[in-house]
Amino acid sequence: MPETTTTAQDEVVQICQDLIRIDTSNFGDGSGPGEAEAAAYVVQSLREVGLEPQTFESDPGRVSVVVRIPGADRERGALCIHGHLDVVPANAADWSVDPFSGELRDGCVWGRGAVDMKDMDAMILACVRELARTGTVPPRDLVIVFFADEEAGGRKGSHFLVEQHPEVFDGVTEAISEVGGYSVTVTDRDGSERRTYLLQTAEKGISWLRLTAHGRAGHGSVPNDENAIVRLAEAISRIAAHTWPREFIPSVRTLLEGLGELTGTSWSDEDLEDLLDHLRGAQGFVRGTLQDTSNVTMLDAGYKHNVIPQHASANVDCRFLPGHEEQLLATIAELAGEHVSVEVLHRDIALDAPFEGDLVEAMVAALRTEDPDAVVLPYCLSGGTDNKALSLLGVTGYGFAPLRLPADLDFAPMFHGVDERVPVDALQFGARVLGRLIATC
Incomplete structure (x- = not known):
């Protein structure tokens, strides 16, 4: 019988559980366990498939991991796919489960980092492992990074690498990371439910x-x-x-116009309530981008x-x-x-990238291959990501951690919240979409 190859979809859930079980709480004051144990897990996972990553330690225990995968066209600008290994602290007494158990319950993986962002870390790691196992050569160079310290501003992670080791990002022109590509279910003008994926093109400073x-x-x-x-x-x-x-930057204006067209909802710059209600739990992120806060x-x-x-x-x-x-x-x-x-x-700094170009088209196509009726709209993140640091090197960054979510899951409020969890089938969906993007972008 022919040997079967383990796919990203096969192992993404286990990887996510494993990462959640490694406590990488970042208290922002230099205390906490750091990322060294999680970084060692990533390094071992990459070495198992024949890759040889580099590690960079800014302070004792504050470790980032980097591996470059050569592409078919070495002259093209490289794509950086990055995540962060640290998480915000969790008070176990407030949770329904041990926040560092990675427990499977009700079809979800539970734990601190399940949505921010060990789910995406698991997708990245699973897809890279499948790429290496199959010997697939991506269209262009990929620079895969697992950063330390994002939850405290990245000074010991992304900013450290950008300032002290910029050679890691030689040739990188674009990047993708967290807090984008997830779905919200809205009711369209015909009364049908439509999954709408929010692709993050901007960030507040x-x-x-x-x-x-x-x-x-x-x-x-x-x-x-x-x-x-x-x-x-x-x-x-x-x-x-x-x-x-209020001031509506281009990504926000495009989101509001697209949502209004999809739902048939009339709105004005002064009255957005009916329109934003269509976004359900995600409206908090959008409300935070209508003005400074x-x-x-x-x-x-x-x-x-x-x-x-x-x-x-x-x-x-x-x-x-x-x-x-x-x-x-x-x-x-x-x-x-x-x-x-x-x-x-x-x-x-604040960021604002265009909702157009080859990479955006590839992200949209990867989503629609798995979810043909998907609507994709841009949005601005009220928080920030490590794309801020990469932008100092001229890298254009997007948020794309693809998840097809159930309509009744109040997803966005789980960022830094209690009982953080991600559906198993959403993780598997994300692994398929991210794998397709890597193979085609």
């Missing part, structure tokens, strides 16, 4: 700020009209009450019950549209007021 209010220290029993905590609270209230003006995420003040502190601080997560960074920082400084200083802890 990041500005993580620390506000520090300055005041006069004193005894808790004595009136104090220079209380730093009060000044901080007033600044936070002003920022929270601020209405950021600012959210207070951390507070730090005081050291004893009866002591008024001299300083109080808060961390604010700001995300800005392309071209808005200076305007956002000026607005925050004005809202913070004269007694509150503003410090930028981390910043990264």
Whole structure:
């Protein structure tokens, strides 16, 4: 009997489970287990099929993995396919399952990273292993990267590689990674349900700020009209009450127009509610791209019950549209007021790529081969990915982690959420689509 070859679809679920079971929590402060164990798993998986990856360690335990696969046309621009191995922390007490169990339940793989982004890591690894086993030569060079530290801004991962080892990306012109290519089910103008895949073409920029209010220290029993905590609270209230003006960048405008045409929903720039309702759980991501945003995420003040502190601080997560960074920082400084200083802890750029070209056409074709009735629309991600770092080398990046999802799965809110999970058949679908893209792009 002829020998059968294990396909990406055959092993993608097991790989996803294995990766979830390796705790790579990134607390953002240098603590946590790091990515070394997960990187070793990736390296061994690649070596099993005859590939010899490189590893890059920015700090002890902070390991990224790279392997280049030569293509048929070495003169063409290479494609970088990348994921990140770290995850945000998870409080097990909040979950229905152990967040690092990789448990199979109700047709899904459960665990931290199931959607962000060990599902895509598993697809990439499974597809590369199938490529190597079969001896398939891709149309152009592929640079496969598993980064460290994306969840803390990529300083020890993608930015480290771009700044310290740019030769890794020699010849790379385009890239694909997370948070795009997944489906939402909408009701079209004829009353039929249509899967619509959101292909990520843009990202908002990041500005993580620390506000520090300055005041006069004193005894808790004595009136104090220079209380730093009060000044901080007033600044936070002003920022929270601020209405950021709307601006629809091209990817957002194209999404809204396409969704309106598909569903037959009338809308205006001022009234989007009926239109956005069609996106179900994914509408949160889209709402976050209609304007700049600012959210207070951390507070730090005081050291004893009866002591008024001299300083109080808060961390604010700001995300800005392309071209808005200076305007956002000026607005925050004005809202913070004269007694509150503003410090930028981390910043990264906004991205906006065209919804056209050979790579976009190949992604759309790969989806429609597996789901012929698929509608594909662009969208802007309210968060950020490692494509930001690659853009500094002139690489055009897209979000394409293809998943065909059930209509009733509230998928987008599971990013950084509780009970994160991905359907088994969605993983297998994604492996087929990604494999087809690699073979044709």
